[in-house]
Amino acid sequence: MTFPVPRDIPLPLPAPEGLLEVLLIVSFIVHIVFVHMMLGGSLFSLFCQIKGLKIPAYETLAYKIMQAVTVNKSMAVVMGVAPLLIINTLYAPQFYASSALIGSAWMAVIPLVIVAFLLAYAHKFWWHRFVNIPELHIGISALESALFLFIPLIYMTNVNLMLFPEYWPEVRGFFSAMLLPNVLPRYLHFVSAAILFSSLFFVWWSGRPSFQEDVKFSPGQSLVIRRFFYAFAFGATIFQIFSGLIVFVSLPPQGMSWGVTLLLFFGGSLALPALRWMWANISHPENSVDDHFPRIIALFIGALVVMGVARHEYRENALHDHKVAIAEKTANYMAAVAEVQEQAKLVEQARHTGMEEPGETGFKQNCAACHHHSLPTVGPSLEEIRKDYAGNPAGIVRWTKSPGKKRANSMQMPGFPQLGDAELLAISKFMLD
Numbered sequence: 001m002t003f004p005v006p007r008d009i010p011l012p013l014p015a016p017e018g019l020l021e022v023l024l025i026v027s028f029i030v031h032i033v034f035v036h037m038m039l040g041g042s043l044f045s046l047f048c049q050i051k052g053l054k055i056p057a058y059e060t061l062a063y064k065i066m067q068a069v070t071v072n073k074s075m076a077v078v079m080g081v082a083p084l085l086i087i088n089t090l091y092a093p094q095f096y097a098s099s100a101l102i103g104s105a106w107m108a109v110i111p112l113v114i115v116a117f118l119l120a121y122a123h124k125f126w127w128h129r130f131v132n133i134p135e136l137h138i139g140i141s142a143l144e145s146a147l148f149l150f151i152p153l154i155y156m157t158n159v160n161l162m163l164f165p166e167y168w169p170e171v172r173g174f175f176s177a178m179l180l181p182n183v184l185p186r187y188l189h190f191v192s193a194a195i196l197f198s199s200l201f202f203v204w205w206s207g208r209p210s211f212q213e214d215v216k217f218s219p220g221q222s223l224v225i226r227r228f229f230y231a232f233a234f235g236a237t238i239f240q241i242f243s244g245l246i247v248f249v250s251l252p253p254q255g256m257s258w259g260v261t262l263l264l265f266f267g268g269s270l271a272l273p274a275l276r277w278m279w280a281n282i283s284h285p286e287n288s289v290d291d292h293f294p295r296i297i298a299l300f301i302g303a304l305v306v307m308g309v310a311r312h313e314y315r316e317n318a319l320h321d322h323k324v325a326i327a328e329k330t331a332n333y334m335a336a337v338a339e340v341q342e343q344a345k346l347v348e349q350a351r352h353t354g355m356e357e358p359g360e361t362g363f364k365q366n367c368a369a370c371h372h373h374s375l376p377t378v379g380p381s382l383e384e385i386r387k388d389y390a391g392n393p394a395g396i397v398r399w400t401k402s403p404g405k406k407r408a409n410s411m412q413m414p415g416f417p418q419l420g421d422a423e424l425l426a427i428s429k430f431m432l433d
Helices: 017-052 056-090 092-101 103-107 109-125 134-162 165-170 174-178 183-206 211-215 219-250 258-269 271-283 293-353 360-366 382-388 393-401 421-432
Strands: none
Touching (some): 017 056, 017 134, 017 293, 056 109, 056 183, 092 103, 092 134, 092 165, 103 134, 103 174, 109 134, 134 174, 134 183, 174 183, 183 219, 183 293, 219 271, 293 360, 360 421, 382 421, 393 421
16 A cells, blocks of 8 residues: 555444435536536626627626526535535545645635625626626626636545545645646536536527517527527537547546446437537527427436446545555554553553553553554554564664654654653563563
């Protein structure tokens, strides 16, 4: 094992592990759909505002889109609570380790979200105040969109880092973790998915009977707007396919399996008939009836579910060895704790009977909590110490008076200034006996 192995807190799960895994997949899918529509809607609103400088109808469209963004934003936050709690429950040691390694950026998520939300509300409710000041009007939208783009990158960097403990010793903050393999390809795949799902949402939205009344568009303008969103969905789907292949090639092999591979390719293949039907709608905009849209949505929902399952399977494969190592270390620690508790009882009994050897009491009081007889716990076992210091109790005394750190994945040994040389020597002889 060449990567850090933290010790877990041996608490029971609040529900069966299989149920928590299903809930994680389902709740994450619901959450990410609203995140996609929030981010994509913000980008569409910005794009339409810029386009509206020349074509006033797009300014009206941008305002209506912005009204949907604030709703999707609230849903994204509410629906994000469940997957965050579940991933903290199932993968606590890995998630907390990765969060600590990108600590500054991870702690910045909350203030960044607050600023982004305030900008979104200012953009929505003060729209008509700023519409005649295009620099401020578009500037607020651009800053809001930039924050909505950056915050998911922090999340993606964190969840990617938690999968690969072997990279933890190399990471020096957020940007170091962001440049690890697969983060940026996955991020581009995510952004294109946001454009895809939000554009499909606006295809449905612009096809409602009330749309023309809401935005004061003619039937011809409404068809143009619908075709506009279909074109974005079509282009985003093509980008999804190619960026998905890049993600697949750049995925570290630790989590790959034939099952994951089949799921990824099956999920991606569902986009192909959807592309054909979208092209039919783009190339024949005069059709007011869209029989293909329900099929397109069904295919992308299926792809989203399959990709969600594949994502979880990859995560489980990547962390399997690490979870086994943590479980073993935790079991060793609990065994050592139980033994120390038993030794404490024996020490107390020995004090009353006077039968304890010189150094034994000092060892049990000061050393036994970290040094098990045969298991590595917080520190090395007595068997390992006996190999290193055979016939050299004075060496243990010197080390104890000025301890250091020999293992990268363990804590530094504390000093014991309260113990004199004679007591340290007695403890050392007892350890080597």
